[in-house]
Amino acid sequence: MSLFEMKNIKKSFDGKEVLKDISFSVEKGQVLAIIGPSGSGKSTILRIATGLETKDAGDILFDGTFGLVFQDFNLFPHHSVMKNITNAPVKVQKRDKKEVNNVAKDLLKKMGLEDKENNYPSQLSGGEKQRVSIARALAMNPDMLFFDEPTSALDPEITGEVLKVIQDLAKEHMTMVIVTHEMNFAKNVADHIIFMDDGYIVEEGTPEEVFGSDNQRMKEFLGKFQD
Amino acid sequence: MYLFSTMISELSFGLITSIEIFLLTILFSMPLGLAVALGRMSKIRPIQWIMKAYISIMRGTPLMLQLIVIFFAPYYVFGIGLSSDYRMIAVILAFSINYAAYFAEIYRGGFESIPKGQTEAAQVLGYSKFQTFYMIRLPQMFKIVLPSITNELITLVKDTSLSFVIAIPEMFTVAKQIAAADSSIMALLVAGVFYYIFNIIVAWFMEYVEKRMDYY
Ligand SMILES: Nc1ncnc2c1ncn2[C@@H]1O[C@H](COP(=O)(O)OP(=O)(O)O)[C@@H](O)[C@H]1O
Ligand SMILES: [Mg+2]
Numbered sequence: 315m316s317l318f319e320m321k322n323i324k325k326s327f328d329g330k331e332v333l334k335d336i337s338f339s340v341e342k343g344q345v346l347a348i349i350g351p352s353g354s355g356k357s358t359i360l361r362i363a364t365g366l367e368t369k370d371a372g373d374i375l376f377d378g379t380f381g382l383v384f385q386d387f388n389l390f391p392h393h394s395v396m397k398n399i400t401n402a403p404v405k406v407q408k409r410d411k412k413e414v415n416n417v418a419k420d421l422l423k424k425m426g427l428e429d430k431e432n433n434y435p436s437q438l439s440g441g442e443k444q445r446v447s448i449a450r451a452l453a454m455n456p457d458m459l460f461f462d463e464p465t466s467a468l469d470p471e472i473t474g475e476v477l478k479v480i481q482d483l484a485k486e487h488m489t490m491v492i493v494t495h496e497m498n499f500a501k502n503v504a505d506h507i508i509f510m511d512d513g514y515i516v517e518e519g520t521p522e523e524v525f526g527s528d529n530q531r532m533k534e535f536l537g538k539f540q541d
Numbered sequence: 542m543y544l545f546s547t548m549i550s551e552l553s554f555g556l557i558t559s560i561e562i563f564l565l566t567i568l569f570s571m572p573l574g575l576a577v578a579l580g581r582m583s584k585i586r587p588i589q590w591i592m593k594a595y596i597s598i599m600r601g602t603p604l605m606l607q608l609i610v611i612f613f614a615p616y617y618v619f620g621i622g623l624s625s626d627y628r629m630i631a632v633i634l635a636f637s638i639n640y641a642a643y644f645a646e647i648y649r650g651g652f653e654s655i656p657k658g659q660t661e662a663a664q665v666l667g668y669s670k671f672q673t674f675y676m677i678r679l680p681q682m683f684k685i686v687l688p689s690i691t692n693e694l695i696t697l698v699k700d701t702s703l704s705f706v707i708a709i710p711e712m713f714t715v716a717k718q719i720a721a722a723d724s725s726i727m728a729l730l731v732a733g734v735f736y737y738i739f740n741i742i743v744a745w746f747m748e749y750v751e752k753r754m755d756y757y
Contacts, residue, residue: 384658
C-alpha cells in the first residue's frame with residue numbers, strides 16, 4: 315500500500331483551473347520528483363498536500379506526518395539556528411528538551427553546520443539557511459518530506475551542498491516528494507518522476523522512461539535544459 | 542517675584558505628574574492597541590468595522606476635545622458630580638484610548654509586513670494559531686514597529702501638556718500659572734527645557750531597546 319496518495323485532485327484560483335485531475339502515489343522510502351514549467355501547478359500540489367491550500371475536489375490518502383522545505387527557507391529570523399530546529403518539537407510535540415537538543419545537534423552535524431547553532435538566520439548563507447530548514451523539518455521525525463524547489467533561491471555554485479543533503483536522505487530511504495528544476499538531480503536521485511504541464515500530469519514513470527519520452531511538450535521542456 | 546528655586550521645585554512636581562500620565566498611558570494604550578489591531582484584522586466583519594470606526598474617530602478628532610468630552614461627560618450626560626480624583630482618571634482614559642488607536646494602526650502595519658511564509662512555516666510545523674501569534678508574529682511585529690513607537694512616545698511626552706485644559710497640575714499647567722503670577726516667560730522656557738530633556742531620555746531609551754533587538 316502507498317504511504318501517500320492523491321486522487322483526482324482539482325483546484326481553481328479565481329475561476330482558473332490550475333490542477334485538473336491530479337492523481338499519484340508515493341511508496342514508503344520512495345523519492346518522487348515533480349518537474350515541469352513554471353506555473354504548471356507544482357507548488358499548488360505541495361501546498362494542498364501540506365494543508366496550506368484547500369482542494370476543490372478529490373481525495374488525499376495519508377495519515378502520517380510530514381515536513382515541508384520551502385524555496386525561500388522561511389526560517390524564523392528572531393530564533394537562533396538551534397531554536398529554529400528545537401522549538402516545534404518541544405512546544406508542539408511536547409518532547410523532552412534534552413532529547414530534542416541532542417537530535418538537533420546530530421542533525422546540524424550531519425548538515426555540516428555544527429558551529430552554527432548559536433547563529434541567527436541572517437548570519438547564514440543561502441545554502442546554510444536551506445540546510446537548517448531541512449534540519450528543522452527532520453527534527454519533527456516526519457514520515458515524509460516535501461521540497462518545493464529547494465535550490466531555486468540559491469546561487470548556482472552552492473546548490474550542490476543542499477542537493478547532497480537531500481541525496482543522503484534518499485540513501486537513508488527517507489520518503490520524499492521534490493519539486494525541482496535540477497534535471498540531473500531528478501534523474502539521479504528520484505525513483506519516479508512526474509512531468510506537469512498546465513495543470514495536468516503529462517508524463518510519469520522512472521527517470522529513464524520520462525527522460526526518454528517522445529511526448530512533444532516533455533521534449534520541449536527538456537530542450538530548455540540542454541546546455 | 543518668584544524665586545528661581547521655588548519655580549524649579551514647583552515645575553518638578555508638575556513634571557512628576559507629566560511622567561505619571563506618560564507612563565500610565567503607555568501601560569494601558571499599548572496592550573489596548575494590540576487588542577484593537579487584532580479586532581481590526583479580525584475575520585469577523587462587524588468587529589472589523591467597529592474597530593475601523595473607533596480608529597477613525599480617535600485619529601480624526603482632536604485629542605484635546607476627547608479629553609474635555611471624557612472629563613465632562615459624567616456631569617452633562619449622567620448628572621454625576623465631578624470628583625477631583627476623576628480628573629486624573631479622565632486624562633489617563635482619554636490618552637489611553639486615543640493612543641491605542643495610533644498604536645493599533647502601527648501594529649497592524651507591522652503584522653502585515655511579516656512575510657506570509659512565516660505563518661505558513663509555523664502552520665506546517667504544527668504550531669497552533671495562538672502559538673504562531675505569540676511565538677512567531679508578535680515578536681517580529683514588535684521589532685518592525687519600534688521606530689514608529691519611538692515617534693509616538695515622543696509625541697506623547699509633548700501631548701501630556703494638553704491636560705492643562707482640565708486643570709491637571711502637570712508641568713505645562715504649572716508653568717502657565719507661574720508665568721501668569723510672575724509676569725515672566727521664564728517658567729515656560731524652563732518647562733520647555735524639561736520637556737526636551739524628557740524626550741532626549743525617551744529617545745535614548747528607545748535607541749537602547751532597538752540596539753538590544755538588533756541581534757537578528
Ligand atoms: N494563491 C493563488 N491565487 C491565485 N492564483 C494562484 C495562487 N497560487 C497559484 N496560483 C496560480 O496557479 C498557477 C500554478 O501555480 P504554481 O502551483 O505556483 O505553479 P508552479 O509551482 O508549477 O510554478 C499559476 O498560474 C499561478 O499563478
Ligand atoms: Mg512553484
